[in-house]
Amino acid sequence: MNFNIKYISKFSLAMLLLGGTMTSCTKNFEDYNKNNIGLTDEDLKGDGQDLVLFLKNAQMSIYNFSGAGDPNSYQVQQNLNADVFSGYFMSPTPFNSGQNNLNYAMVNGWNGEPFKVLYLNVIKSIEKLKSNGLAETYPALWGSALVIKVEAASRVTDIYGPIPYSKVGTSNTVPYDKQSDVYAAFFKELDEAVTALKSYKADSPMAAKIDQIDLVFPNTDNQVRFANWLKIANSLRLRLAMRLVKVDAALAKTQAEKALDPTNGGVLESNTENFKITIPADGTYSNPLWFISKNWADTRINATLSSYMTGLNDPRISKYMAPVIKDATTTAFAGKYIGIRAGADGIEKDKYQKLSALNTEGTTPTFVATTAPVLMTAAEVYFLRAEAALRGWNNAGGTAQSLYEKGVETSFTQWGVTSGLSTYLNDNTSKAAAYKDPFNAKNNANSPSALTIKWNEGATNEEKLERIITQKWLAIFPEGQEAWSEFRRTGYPRLFPVVVNNSGGLIDTKIQIRRLPFPQNEYNTNAAEVQSAISLLGGPDNGGTRLWWDVNKGNF
Numbered sequence: 001m002n003f004n005i006k007y008i009s010k011f012s013l014a015m016l017l018l019g020g021t022m023t024s025c026t027k028n029f030e031d032y033n034k035n036n037i038g039l040t041d042e043d044l045k046g047d048g049q050d051l052v053l054f055l056k057n058a059q060m061s062i063y064n065f066s067g068a069g070d071p072n073s074y075q076v077q078q079n080l081n082a083d084v085f086s087g088y089f090m091s092p093t094p095f096n097s098g099q100n101n102l103n104y105a106m107v108n109g110w111n112g113e114p115f116k117v118l119y120l121n122v123i124k125s126i127e128k129l130k131s132n133g134l135a136e137t138y139p140a141l142w143g144s145a146l147v148i149k150v151e152a153a154s155r156v157t158d159i160y161g162p163i164p165y166s167k168v169g170t171s172n173t174v175p176y177d178k179q180s181d182v183y184a185a186f187f188k189e190l191d192e193a194v195t196a197l198k199s200y201k202a203d204s205p206m207a208a209k210i211d212q213i214d215l216v217f218p219n220t221d222n223q224v225r226f227a228n229w230l231k232i233a234n235s236l237r238l239r240l241a242m243r244l245v246k247v248d249a250a251l252a253k254t255q256a257e258k259a260l261d262p263t264n265g266g267v268l269e270s271n272t273e274n275f276k277i278t279i280p281a282d283g284t285y286s287n288p289l290w291f292i293s294k295n296w297a298d299t300r301i302n303a304t305l306s307s308y309m310t311g312l313n314d315p316r317i318s319k320y321m322a323p324v325i326k327d328a329t330t331t332a333f334a335g336k337y338i339g340i341r342a343g344a345d346g347i348e349k350d351k352y353q354k355l356s357a358l359n360t361e362g363t364t365p366t367f368v369a370t371t372a373p374v375l376m377t378a379a380e381v382y383f384l385r386a387e388a389a390l391r392g393w394n395n396a397g398g399t400a401q402s403l404y405e406k407g408v409e410t411s412f413t414q415w416g417v418t419s420g421l422s423t424y425l426n427d428n429t430s431k432a433a434a435y436k437d438p439f440n441a442k443n444n445a446n447s448p449s450a451l452t453i454k455w456n457e458g459a460t461n462e463e464k465l466e467r468i469i470t471q472k473w474l475a476i477f478p479e480g481q482e483a484w485s486e487f488r489r490t491g492y493p494r495l496f497p498v499v500v501n502n503s504g505g506l507i508d509t510k511i512q513i514r515r516l517p518f519p520q521n522e523y524n525t526n527a528a529e530v531q532s533a534i535s536l537l538g539g540p541d542n543g544g545t546r547l548w549w550d551v552n553k554g555n556f
Contacts, residue, residue: 051129051134051207051209051213052209052212052213054125054126054128054129055125055129055141055145055148055213055214056212056213056215056280057121057122057125058121058122058125058126058145058148058149058152059148059215059216059277060215060277060285061117061118061121061122061125061152062122062148062151062152062155062277062375063077063078063277063288063373063375064077064113064117064121064288065277065279065285065286065287065288065373066285066288067284067285071286071288071291071292073113073117074288074289074292075288075292075298076109076110076113077113077114077117078114078480078481079091079288079289079292079298079299079480080095080100080101080102080110081101081110081111081114081159081516082159082480082481082483082484083289083299083478083480083481084101084102084302084342084480085342085480085484085487085512085513086302086473086480086481086483086484086487086495087302087304087305087342087473087483087487087493087495087496088301088302088304088305088477088478088480088483089299089300089301089302089478089480090102090299090300090301090302090303090339090340090341090342090344091298091299091300091340091347092297092298092299092300092340092347092348092349092351092352092353092355093297093298093347093349093353094347094348094349095107098347099502101516102342102343102498103343103498103499103500103501103502104343104498104501104502104503104506104507104513104543105502105503106503106516106517106542106543108517108519108520109520111516111517111518111519111520112519112520112521112522114155114156114159114160114516115156115159115160115163115518115519115522116519116521118152118153118155118156118163119164119168122148122149122152122153123149123152123153123168123169126145126146126148126149127168127169129142129145130142130145135196137205138205138206138207139196139199139200139204140196140197140199140200140204140206140222140226140229141206141207141210141213142196143192143193143194143195143196143197143199143226143229143230143233144193144197144214144216144226144229146189146190146192146193146196146233147190147193147229147232147233147236149189150186150189150190150193150236150240151236151275151375151376153165153182153186154186154236154240155481157179157182157183158243158481158485158547159481159515159516160515160516160517160518161179161515161533161536161537161545161547161548162176162177162178162179162182162533162536162537163176163177163179163182163533164176164177164529165177165181165182165185166181166185173526173528173529174526174529175529175532176529176530176532176533176536177536178536178548179536179547179548179549180247180248180548183240183243183244183549186240187237187240187255190233190236190237193233194230194233194234194264194265197226197227197229197230197233197265198230198265200222200223200226202222202223204222206222210222210225215277215278215280216228216229216232216275216276216277216278217229218278227265228273230264230265230266231265231266231267231268231269231273232268232273232275232376233265234259234260234264234265234266234267235259235267235268235275235376235380235381235384236376237255237256237258237259238255238256238259238260238267238381238384238385238388239376239380239384239482240255241253241254241255241256241258241259242256242384242387242388242489243485243489243549244549245391245489245555246489246549246550246551246553246555247548247549247551253391253393256388256393257393257394257395260385260388260393260394260395260396260397261395262395267381267385268376268377268378268380268381269378269381269382270378271377271378271379271410271413271414273378274374274376274377274378274414275374275375275376275377276372276373276374276375277372277373277375278372279369279370279371279372281370286369286370287367287368287369287370287371287372287373288373289358289367289373289478290358290360290367290368290369290371291369293357293358293360293367294357294358294360294361297349297353297357299357299358300339300340300352300353300355300356300357301320301321301337301339301340301355301356301357301358302339302340302341302342302496303338303339303340303341303342303435303437303443303445303496304339304342304448304493304495304496305320305321305339305477306321306337306338306339306356306435307339307432307433307434307435307445307447307448307496308432308433308448308449308470308474308493309321309337309474310336310337310433311430311431311432311433311447312424312427312430312431312432312453313424313427313430314424314474315412315417315419315420315424316411316412316415316417316474317337318359319359319366319415319416319417320358320359320366320415320477320478321337321339321356321357321358321359322356322357322358322359322360322361322362323335323336323337323356324336324337324338324354324355324356325354327354329351329354330354330438332438333438337356338355338356338436338437338438339355339356339435340352340355340437340443341435341437341443341445341496341498341499342495342496342497342498342499343497343498343499343500343501344437344440344443344499344500345440345442345443345499345500346439346440346442346443348439351439352439355438358478366415374479375479376479376482377410377411377414377475377476378410378414379407379408379410379411379414379472379475379476380407380472380475380476380482382403382404382406382407382410383403383404383407383468383469383471383472383475384472385397385398385403386398386400386401386403386404386407386468387400387465387468387469389403390461390464390465390468400455400464400468401455401457404455404467404468404471405425405455407468407471407472407475408421408424408425408471408475409421410475411471411474411475412424414475424453425453425454425455426453426454427452427453427454428452428453428454428456429452430452430453431447431449431450431451431452432447432448432449432451432494433447434446434447435496442499443499445496448493448494448495448496449466449470449493449494451463451466451467451470451493451494453467453471455467461555461556462554462555462556465490465492465555465556466490466492466493466494469486469490469492469493470492470493472486473486473487473492473493487512488514488546488547488550489549489550490555491555495512497509497510497512498512503542503543503544506540506542506543506544507542507543507544508544511544513543513544514543514544514545514546514547514550515543515545515546515547516543517541517542517543518530518533518534518541
């Protein structure tokens with residue numbers, strides 16, 4: 001295993017701030033109010049380097065880069081849960097003697113990392129900046145910090161359900177908020193962010209080191225920068241609004257129409273506006289997904305993704321993944337795109353690491369050490385707008401079909417695919433392929449879906465939604481957290497279930513995993529509040545319990 005988790009005390013201040021803490025589930029809210037990182041309030045004022053460090057830390061911890069060539073925090077934060085549960089990746093490594101989250105034998109030591117990273121790396125940094133007057137000194141910059149906070153926290157509540165939010169930092173025992181209240185807080189914070197971002201003018205004061213601070217739009221004119229951040233804020237509101245469509249349709253519609261109202265600043269429409277975190281050029285950090293795939297061979301493409309992309313003749317496939325490399329054991333299937341079933345039977349690393357990996361090789365690899373992790377794209381927003389149009393909401397800016405097709409087109413452009421778009425969009429026969437495991441027939445499966453690509457205006461709304469969500473899933477790769485959340489919300493795309501289910505009956509194989517259990521450290525240090533959180537959750541603290549917005553009913 002590659003989980004040599006380090007303790008905070010082993011790192012310098014700069015490493016703590018930029019790379020994020022990498023303790024394994026040792027977070028304690030008792031430390032939240034303490035200035036235990038060596039900075040005074042005075043250090044955080046003005047244009048000082050510490051402003052740069054704190055805001056960098058918050059941005060880089062949404063999708064935790066870790067540091068010093070050691071991305072094991074990200075590996076547990078996302079790659080060994082949502083990236084697999086979304087149908088994007090699967091590990092060829094049989095961690096914990098083959099008993100682990102990937103076959104629903106939940107590992108306590110893995111389940112706390114998203115929680116820890118949010119509070120120690122993101123919220124702590126942003127709250128410290130707030131207490132030192134960032135909102136008053138540089139309102140637009142504070143607006144972008146709020147967007148970062150909501151982006152990071154929304155991912156975590158969508159992993160666990162209830163989380164501490166409204167009273168974090170107020171006491172040593174921190175109460176959890178029910179998820180509906182957390183979402184209400186998100187919308188309120190996005191209101192504040194939008195107001196602050198709209199306030200930026202050409203002569204507004206701004207931190208001198210803004211290009212070091214802003215890893216999303218570095219080296220950008222400030223008016224363009226904050227106009228883009230405003231679009232991200234509105235796009236994030238649209239994403240979160242859509243999440244609520246089954247549980248509170250009225251609120252979902254209200255917030256979505258607010259996000260889409262052009263007088264509020266617009267949403268992402270171009271790939272130049274995509275929400276991605278630039279990797280600092282000092283050589284200390286690398287794209288953690290690239291690192292895990294290339295250097296550790298701990299992640300490979302999921303069979304669901306390879307089956308959809310091969311069956312649909314998707315021209316993006318060579319951008320996403322590498323074909324099986326030929327050697328003495330792979331001659332019969334070398335050159336093909338073959339992934340690994342989630343929860344596969346009989347995983348052996350020396351065999352399965354030879355199957356399709358992230359495209360990190362060849363003369364034109366898509367993923368390299370400096371590839372910026374992408375958190376939200378214009379393509380995703382076009383698909384959100386397509387769903388809004390399908391639901392008859394205002395301000396979508398087009399028909400469901402036109403926005404669906406624009407989403408595919410924008411994704412092709414993002415990935416540098418310059419031909420085949422028309423053929424792809426007009427394909428009404430291709431469907432996801434059946435899966436054949438070259439090493440173990442127990443993992444074989446029939447095609448997960450008979451859905452085709454071409455829009456069918458005469459189809460039911462449910463079929464239209466499946467088409468929208470399936471193409472959105474293909475477009476937002478490799479962002480597994482959002483893909484897993486949308487799968488749970490809609491049931492789409494249709495994913496291969498795990499082959500081996502070691503949950504002991506706690507997680508239904510057909511329904512698939514719905515959440516992560518609360519961190520063990522919270523039971524150890526905040527036990528009474530965790531018990532209250534379980535009551536708010538409305539079911540047992542296991543991977544089979546649905547979140548508040550994950551309602552077991554049809555999409556229409």
